[in-house]
Amino acid sequence: MPLTIGFVFDDTLDVLDGVQQHIVTIGEELRRRGHDVHYLVGETHDSPVPNTHPLSRNVMVRFNGNRMRIPLPAKRARIRETLAAHDFDILHVQAPYSPFMAGRVLSAASRHTGVVATYHIASADLASRVGGRLLGLINASTHRRVDEVVAVSQVAARYAEQTAHVRGVVIPNPVDVDKLAGAARAARRTGPSSSEEHLAVFLGRFVPRKGAELLLDAIAYGEAHDMFPEGFHVKFAGKGPLLDECRRRAEALRTPIEFLGFVEEEDKPALLASADVAVFPATGGESFGIVLLEAIASGAGVTLAGDNPGYRSTLLGDDDALFDVGADHARVLADRIRRALVDPDWAQALHERELRLLARYDVGSVADRLEEVYRRAIADRRR
Known part of the structure; x- marks a missing residue:
């Protein structure tokens, strides 16, 4: 059965770094399978995919050995309008996430919507580990809204367990x-x-x-x-x-x-x-x-x-x-x-x-496994 899926990502889709490549690649495969795929993202002006919904402005910071963009507080009214317009079966948030954008989306999600979180990060240094634990504490209330947890590797799974105290199934990054x-x-x-x-x-x-x-x-x-x-x-x-x-x-x-x-x-x-x-x-x-x-x-x-x-x-x-x-x-x-x-x-x-x-790692194999996770998350919500 076709699903309406919203990938939730704090960063932009204007550039295709690792996480962007992940959600664009898997999203295009899910679209080929008949699903209605959307992207609820941070500040984006030139997205490579349709159905992109920018929800926040972003600023550049340094974290985990990288420069990255984090969102300024997203307007709750705009989030509610986007969620209401599309009646998502699944929200798939990319983690760790900001309380100012993705966290607000989770707070506003319908109780009938299944929520999946995929962890992508490996700690590069002590500062990133401490920062990750602090972010995990800040997001503890919204993370309870997550039904299924995924990590792209055992390394990312350890990060999820250490910072958010959650365990999940490992499903790798997809490659077309x-x-x-x-x-x-x-x-x-x-x-x-x-x-x-x-x-x-x-x-x-x-x-x-x-x-x-x-x-x-x-x-x-x-x-x-x-x-x-x-x-x-x-x-x-x-x-x-x-x-x-x-x-x-x-x-x-x-x-x-x-x-x-x-x-x-x-x-x-x-x-x-x-x-x-x-x-x-x-x-x-x-x-x-x-x-x-x-x-x-x-x-x-x-x-x-x-x-x-x-x-x-x-x-x-x-x-x-x-x-x-x-x-x-x-x-x-x-x-x-x-x-x-x-x-x-x-x-x-x-x-x-x-x-x-x-x-x-082929996208078809990864999408098969991800659809199973989506079905579990939806079933948990609709019992």
Whole structure:
């Protein structure tokens, strides 16, 4: 039976970071299945999806190693009007959430509406853990309105238990495997032919925990020890406060390094597909590894990831794909990149193992499990 579903998210849909990608990807799949999908969000001016209902103004803050937008107090009358206009069967709130927007939506929700909360976060430091516990206390009354709890990983599930004292089922982030693979194939057909070989690609924000500097350390180590094959070169994609510093460091290296800046969503599959090695050296604060799966689905030769709990969980503990981000990271990562480029049997075996992960995370499989959660939440409400 088709449902009317409202994704509740304090942040904007003007940019597609991790949580935005999650709700847009799963929302489009649910729409394909006949459900009426809406987005009750913070300040948004250019949403990529229909049925977007901005409910608050937002301000930028720093939290958990990221810059993020939090809502100013949303008008309760506007929330009530939106809820009344659509008679939602399900409200699916992205957690942790603000009491000023999502919390107010939960307070105003009809008692017949099922409520699901999905936790996305992993603590990056002590401040984020303390802040999370404080937010859990503030939201305790509205969180009692939640019928079912979901976490995108065991890491996020631990955060939910530690901060909100709730337990839930783990349902991972979704990846539209067919869409990514199709976009990469189309780019190869229509784009200029390329003879590039031995290409490593970094895609992410230039902030300390995403590890762009660790990759530069590995490149410098590999140069000093003559580890990389002829033609080895690197592309960095993204923006952030460390970008200028990384550019300065790259100028001192012999390896050809290109900084692409911000890459649009539609251009990411082609970039990742061009990589012999896609490298994501995040040091921590990751609840999941959606970018790893995007690289695999797009057709990167080998995807390598920093060994933090979120990435280890996503890659099911594959030690060939994971590398230590501790004191010896430069040597370890340089050696792993070299092996991916000069040992085709090893690289192919890892590539095939990574491809087998995709069925677990494909949006169709994730949507099946989420629909079951929705049915339980609705049944609980309508007994």
